[in-house]
Structures are given as structure tokens and as C-alpha cells.
Amino acid sequence: MKILRIGAVGLAAALVLTACSGGSTDDGSTDAAGGGSEGAEIRVWLVGTDTPDEARDYLTSTFEAENPGSTLTIEEQSWTGLVDKLTTALSSSDSPDVVEVGNTQAATFTSAGFFAPLDDIEADLGGDDLLPGFVKAGTWDDTFYAAPYYAGSRIVFYSEQILGDAAVPTTLAEYVETAKSLRTADHSGVWFPGQDWYNALPFVWENGGFIAEPGDDGTWEAGFSSPGGIKGLEQVQDLMVNASNAPKDGDEAELQVPFCAGSTTFLSAPNWIRWSIQAEADADTPGCADTYGADLHAFPLPGAKAGQTAKVFAGGSNVAVATRSGNVDLAKKALTIMLSDEYQTILAENSMIPAKKSLASALPDDEFTQASAAAAANAELTPATPKWGDVEAQRVIQDALVKIAQGGDVESIAADLDARIESILNG
């Protein structure tokens, strides 16, 4: 009996010790990462598939050549839920070193101190040569935190064999009418998923509406229920209900799939989707280089008046160094490589507008890039306030658009949307 008792207590003590030892492994790894620049591992978080493989290889090999003994790993994240993922990761002791964020999300992080200031290397990164709009998005309280990475905008793609005899529209109203006329039960005039708010914004802007503007006293006023906003949303509803067979609650991911299936005439998508469409049919992400990709063309979304382009959403990303990175100096070196002329030229050759204005000449001279450059010249951004990240995280605009796509009453939906946006921005 006594032996049994001792044995039981001993076993219990052993279990306690194993439970305690589980916690110490975390401290071990952070020590290794933080101690000096010898043998450090830098983690770079890129989002989505936009950055081409050539650029990723260049970054890894150049960094490892310039910093012998250190390695660089690229980890790919998805756009969905990026803000929560970054918040958790950047505030933990296991933070990545360099992160890419959407330009509209940068303010959420710069205002809370998640990024290390880049003022000391701003000149090395490019100084005045950097895209001004993106520098502004990455600056908070006069400190420069997030550098521009690349820019892009949406253009309208079509395949000549599907468009046939119809004329390429020259005004926004013509675009809506052409798309409606080309729609049948199993073929869309334009592929417009219900949650695609980036493509809904140009209609709001072109009709005189706005997302949100600060008043004189600093309170934000949302503009979806302004007369211009309602007109724009009604055009969006017209397209979603009468010209598109896309899922009413679908989003803007994998847009090359319906295009390559021949399900739509027009597709409004970021200019680099051209590479996905023109990929071979047996590539990892299959495209349709032989069929609809063979006679692919594009034009910038036409404006309200002929000869003008519509105001489109200014897409693109910023890139920054995490405050809690284990090795801020090495991370800044990796960032400098990402903004170097060679790296940005690779991006430019892949139809992504580079972060430096001087490298715009490296962009390929084809109609896609010209269309994208014309569109980007007239690009607008979301309101510059850290609370905008909350509006995006709660998906209020997407929810409202899904209701509009189902044929709901535009005026009441717009009024509710504005009330929600204002309560988040001012609350």
C-alpha cells in the first residue's frame, strides 16, 4: 500500500514537470532570433499570389548573398482575414519581420505602433521618387512607417471572339447598356459578384458620390446615400441584376475561372490578372492561353463623358518592418532590397506599377499596361483614418452590396450603410 502511494505521488509529480517544461521552448526560439545578426532568419509575409516568383527568388538570393549566414523565408498569406492575422502576429513575440499590407489597411497599423519608423532609410528607399499617394497612406503623425510596394488598378478585359460585333463602350452608360444587351441565361454581360465593392466604387464616384468625408469639426459623413451615391448604386444594381450571372454573395477571388470558362463578356479585374488568364491550361493555376486568352484585350473603365476614364479604386500594397521583429536592422535591409531598382523592375515587367515613379518606363508597352496606367492616373483611395480598417473588417459595404444585388431598395440600403459607416468612423 505504501509503495503504491509513493508511486502514485511520483507519477503525479512527473506529469507536473512535463506540463511545466512545455512552456520554455518559446523563450528559447526568440532568444535565437534576437541574438545578433549572425545566423538570423528573416520572415517576409507576402499576401496573395500577386508577387511573381522571379521577384521572390531575386529577394531570397540577393538577401542571402549580401548577408552571409542569414536566411530569408517568404510566407504567403491570404487577403481574407489579413487584418486580424496581422494584429495577432505583429503583437506576439514571434512576429514576422517584413509584412505586406493593403494600402487601405496601412493606417490601422501605423496608428497603433505596429511598424518600425523608416525615416532613417527613406532616402535609400527612394525618397521623393516613391509614389506620393502611397507614402501618404503609410505615414502617421509625420512619421514614415510603410513604404509603397506596388500599385495597380482595375481595367475591363474582354475576348474579341466573345465580344463579336458589339462596339467597345466609350461612356459608362454605354458600358452598362452593352453589358445588359449581351446577357443570356448562362452568359453574363459583365461578371459582377455581389461582394465586389472595389468595382462598385467607380460608379459611385463617377456620379458625384463619395465614400466618406470629414466635416469641419472632424466628424465623418458617409456619402453612399447622397444623390450621386444613390445614382451610382442604382447603376450597380442594374448591372448586378440585369447583366451578371455571378453569385450574389460571391467575392472577387479567382476571377480568371469564369472568364476562361467563357461565361462572361466583360471582366473588370486588376491588370495583373492578365497573366492568370493567359497561363497555360496545365499550369498550377490553369488559364486559357489557347482559347479566350489568345485574343485578350482591355480598356480602362470609361467615364461618364466620352474620352474620359472613370475614377477607379487605387489598388496596391505597402510594405513595412514590424516593431516586434527579432532583427529590425536585417529586416530593413530586406525591405531595401524589395524597393531596389532591380526588384521593382521585375515587378514592372509583370505589369505591376512600381513604387518608384522613375521606373514607370520599365512597364511593358502593351494595351493592358497603357489601359492600367490611364486608369491609375484617375484613382481614388478610401478615407484616411485608422478606423477604416474596422469598416473593412466588418464587411459592411460588402453586406450592403449583397442586399443590393438581390434587388433590395437602394435608398434604404444606402441610408443604413451610411449610418453604419458613420457609427464606426466616429465611434
Add this chain to the structure above:
Amino acid sequence: MSSTTLQAAPPSAAPAPRATRAITSARLLPWLLLAPSLAVLAVITGYPLVRMLWLSVHEYERAQLLGVPAEFVGLDNYVATLTDSRFWTVTFRSFAFMVVCVVLTITVGTLVALLLMKLGRVMRLVLSVGLLLAWAMPPLAAMLVWGWMFDSQYGVVNHLLTRLTSTSWTGHLWLIDPLSFFAVAALVIVWGAVPFVAFTLYAGFTQVPGEVLEAAQLDGASARQRFFGVQVPYVRSIYVVLIVLSMIWDLKVFTQIFVLQGIGGIKSETSTLGVYIYEMGMAQGHYGAASAIAVIFTIIMLAISAYYVRATVKEEQL
């Protein structure tokens, strides 16, 4: 013990201290054995609980994660939560959903358990393996497959329905209407929960003595009367456990709803409490407010389980 030592007077001095030492160490032993588990529980469950309470009475946003000191705001977070109409909508929605899921889980679980009892050996093995596979599948992987099955363009469900009915179901969106969304969610959650209920009830039903059932049958009781009159009372305590556990799990559900929301539907109309807390805390960075909601939620769940704990304690005292 004491009566024997009084009668046998001479050797009374020696056995008495040994006897009391045995009694005190016998009383201490359970606590000693429990101590390691209690220690682990205190760290894994107790510390987060205390931290959650602390967070709920402070204003804690993203900036505080990086070292900005948090301001003590007392019950402000609680007041803000209890006066927010969205919170009440989400809570009622969660409760309604929980009731539906629990009723379905227990009913289907009971039926499957009765089926297991009636089947022959081979079919019982096949059914058990199927149930185990459903239970063992990780919820996230299961959600991806269910999401593909209910896909509007290429999903199996729409394809089969088009074949079975004469109308075309291609393009039918399952997740866009909140009721339809929750029907799909209930299907997936019940599918994952039935195996546990079925196996537990099967084990319970096999313990019901065969003679009592035979006697009831000889007395002329129908199958239904035998079930409700004999089998259910025998496994009553198992039912209580399963119902309380199912209530807590279905109220807490997060993975299934979160993944379905990512696939489609209108987020604001389909959030339950688990997803709402995540959205408030992780997605928006209002950790103080999210902790207040979580504390209120914990109190509700404690109330539900208090009933079970009281019933168990009363039973043991009998």
C-alpha cells in the same frame, strides 16, 4: 476504531497515534493526487479567466498590445454591451440556433443508438466506422468539403437536386438567406455531433437489463411504451449530461459558422456569439469590449451547467 482500543487496554498507546496518522494522510491523499491536475487547470483555464476579467474592466485596443498603458473604465464595457442592440440580436440568434441543434442532435442520436442495438454484427461495424469517421474529421477540413458540396455553380447538392426535381438548381445560393444559411450550419453541426451522442446512448441502452424489457413486453407494452417507460429512465443521467454538453458546445460554436461566412452569406445577419466575440476582439481590436461579452457569455454557460452540477451532487448525496 476507537471502541476496540478502549476495550483492549494495555496495547492502546501504540496503535492510537498510528491510526490517526493513517486517517489524516488518507484525507490528504486525494488532494495530493489532484494537485498536479489542479495546477495545470489553474494555469491553462484559471489564468486566461482572470485575464479576461481584467481586460473587461479596462479599455484595451490595438495600441495597448504594444505597451500603451490600459485605462481602467469600470463597468463601461458591460454597459456598452448590454445596451447594444446588435449584442441582443446575436444572443437570441445563438440561443435559437442552439435549441434547434440540440433537439436535432439528441433526437437523431437516440434513433441511431436504437438502430445500433437492432443491427447485426457486420452492419453495426459498418455504421460504427462511419460514425467514427464523421466524428474524427477535423471541423475545418469538414467545412471545406461541405462548402464545396453546397457551392452554387459546381456543388454536388445542386447537381443532385437538379437531377431529382425537374427544375434547375444550378446557381442556387444556399448561404445568402440567413434561414438557409443556418439550415446548412445545423446540418453540418448535427452531422458532427451525432456520433458522440449515439455511441454514449448505445453504451447506456445496452446496460438496461434485458429481463425488465422482456417483462414489459410480456405485460403488453408497445415499443414506444417500453422506450419511454423503461429505457429512458435507466439512462436519464446520461441524457442530462449529453443535453448540457450539447447546449454548451452548440452555444459556443465558432469554426463552422466562421468558415461558412467566409464562403458566402451576409455577415451581419448570420453571426453567432462565438463569431461575434472574435469579430469584436481579433478583427476590430476592441479587446476590452470583446472580453466583457465573453464574461457575460461565461456567466450564461455557468448557469446552464450549474443545473447539471447540482443534479449530480444531489444524486451522489443519496
